Amino acid sequence: MMCSLNFSPRQYLAQILTTRGLTSADARVLYQYQLSFAEFKEMENFLKKSFPFQNINRIGDEWAKLFTLYAAEWFRREYTAKWTWDPILTALNIVDLPVNTRNDVVIKGLRFWKRPIIKYSKANNYLGSIFKEGGFPSRLLKEDGNRYIAIFQKVTSLYLDNKSHIDELRAEVQQELKTLPQAFEHDETLTLVLDIVKLIIEKVENCQLSAQQDPIATLDQQSKHWRNEFPLPIDENQTIVDDFLRNLFKSTSEEISKHHQLRQALKCSHSLSGSFEYLSSTIYLPEEICFTIDNDVELLRTRGHLVIKEGLNHKSQFLCVAYLSLQNNKVIAEINRGFSKDIQRWSHMFEQLKAYL
Structure with a gap:
């Protein structure tokens, strides 16, 4: 210069x-x-x-x-x-x-x-x-890299769970960022964090990165300039930045694999809150659900709502939007990739249980 x-x-x-x-x-x-x-x-x-x-x-x-x-x-x-x-x-x-x-x-x-x-x-x-x-303030990685790796891993998991519900996602991520420096309280930095997470997921998927191989070495073989896409300095801080991204690439690869396994079938998990006030159910939906119908029907629209009915009164709970097609007397409902839905039920039964414990 x-x-x-x-x-x-x-x-x-x-x-x-x-x-x-x-x-x-x-x-x-x-x-x-x-x-x-x-x-x-x-x-x-x-x-x-x-x-x-x-x-x-x-x-x-x-x-x-x-x-x-x-x-x-x-x-x-x-x-x-x-x-x-x-x-x-x-x-x-x-x-x-x-x-x-x-x-x-x-x-x-x-x-x-x-x-x-x-x-x-x-x-x-x-x-x-x-x-x-x-971009992302790299000095924070120097001072407490492990903390930010853990935060980004959590945000990645939240993103894969909720990316079709952007408002819910931003609210949950904002809660995760509350322990970080003041800049992370602002919407601009929240957007930056989500952009980094999306870019990491994109690299893992498009470049077929895995936890078993060094993702940095794999990317270096595919492109000399891939680091320029990330909002992080790549000169004197490259070792720190590479270690940070390597950890996130590996954990994201494992997280995507876990989500892919969950998406192979309709699954549901239940947990009782620590205060015994409600039962929380998480429903995982596969990429598509098939409904067999007895009579010939004509689809009047290709976009519909999936709901779940439960209890003696068959109370309906909205799950998600699905895209519908008709194939051989079957309605195929395609669901956005990476979908899960949390449902909470409040009940006096848990208040009674809490009283006995």
């Missing part, structure tokens, strides 16, 4: 793009520019040295473009705790930057990179927009 003190912000920005074979921004997520650690530190030095020459009330466009890229990369490399601009500005020796000026910097910067500003309660979320562009 260049000596940052010998170049203007415009020249420095052009050099960042040129080294990636670009003449302009191409709308990719900012973490996909994959700044090296050396580029990150040089950009930090450049922004720090050039900021005193900026008009504090109206920052130059080129400086703003570089700042947004740097701030996103800072989140990916340096974030550890609070949801605030302060440590980013401190790293650049910026003591006082008016809020309106800072917001204008983000607007101009993200506009150049052709990236959106996300909304929060109908207002622009400037910090969330930058952090979302940065």
Whole structure:
């Protein structure tokens, strides 16, 4: 890279793009520019040295473009705790930057990179927009990798169980993330976690990764650039990142295999809550269910609801949407892959049981 003190912000920005074979921004997520650690530190030095020459009330466009890229990369490399601009500005020796000026910097910067500003309660979320562009904060993996492996394994299991019910899934995943740093309380980071989980599942399935082989070695044989798809730094942190992904690839392979076995037949499991207040039943549905019919019928629609009836009163409980077809006097109901349904029943019987125990 260049000596940052010998170049203007415009020249420095052009050099960042040129080294990636670009003449302009191409709308990719900012973490996909994959700044090296050396580029990150040089950009930090450049922004720090050039900021005193900026008009504090109206920052130059080129400086703003570089700042947004740097701030996103800072989140990916340096974030550890609070949801605030302060440590980013401190790293650049910026003591006082008016809020309106800072917001204008983000607007101009993200506009150049052709990236959106996300909304929060109908207002622009400037910090969330930058952090979302940065990807997953890798410093957290350095400090407590096993904790995040366990969290992602749990989220993967939840995703495979509930991916057809996105609202329920997001609520459950949000509960799992409550013990993590403040950034994980925000919807942008929740979306990022789910995106990583979906990408891991996609790699396991499409590249046929298994727990018996080294998934990193398998992917390296298939593509030299597969790491660029993940929102994680891949230079000086590659060993840490590889270990993190290797664990997730292996556990996801096992989880998918387990779910595939569950989907071979209609199954049901029951458990009593620790407080004896309700019985919980989990119903696992195969990829398709066949219903034999005695008379000739004509399907008026190809989409229907599957329900389960139970008890003396045959109370109906909605399970899922199914896609229907008619074959040789049989109705075939196709069900979204990876489906399970939890049902809870409250009963005075359990209150009585609790009283005796």
